[in-house]
């Protein structure tokens with residue numbers, strides 16, 4: 120009985136210990152190796168796209184953002200002159216597409232603003248850029264739906280998005296508010 124027990128015990132010992140030592144070796148060598156492979160596998164991000172920002176924020180505003188916004192705002196407006204009141208609305212498919220395209224330029228400009236070297240910080244700047252994207256995206260939908268009233272309303276919200284960022288980051292405004 121005793122012997123058998125001891126045998127059983129020692130078998131158990133021999134039976135468990137060596138594998139557990141092998142287990143430790145596995146833990147000590149193989150697992151870290153695996154985890155290193157896994158780690159590098161998960162973290163090897165694809166190579167960065169070869170971005171080449173050409174316009175700084177000011178030039179992007181002058182060349183893309185401001186002209187696009189002007190065209191978009193001009194596409195839905197009311198002119199009052201001596202001859203009376205003129206409701207300007209996109210009339211043809213081409214005019215609606217043009218309005219849509221200006222909204223697309225504004226929306227994607229928001230992404231360009233988020234990129235280095237234009238981004239000024241990772242917080243408020245991103246929020247303001249995102250606001251431009253979100254409002255311009257609404258304008259794209261309004262133009263796609265040929266909904267002039269909605270496009271007019273969204274035009275106001277886009278203006279807000281411009282101002283919200285300028286209030287915080289446009290030197291002349293920031294200094295004037297000091």
Ligand code: HEC
Pocket residue numbers: 176177180181184185188225232244247248251277278280281282284285288289290
């Ligand atoms: C995320 C921030 C941000 C948003 C959104 C933004 N701007 Fe700007 N804008 C700037 C900054 C910063 C400058 C100043 C750039 C400089 O002088 O270096 C600027 C400058 C300008 C200028 C002056 C350019 C010049 O000649 O000095 C105009 C015009 C302008 N923005 C129009 C707009 C319009 C229109 C919108 C909305 C459709 C808009 N911006 C949205 C950040 C923003």
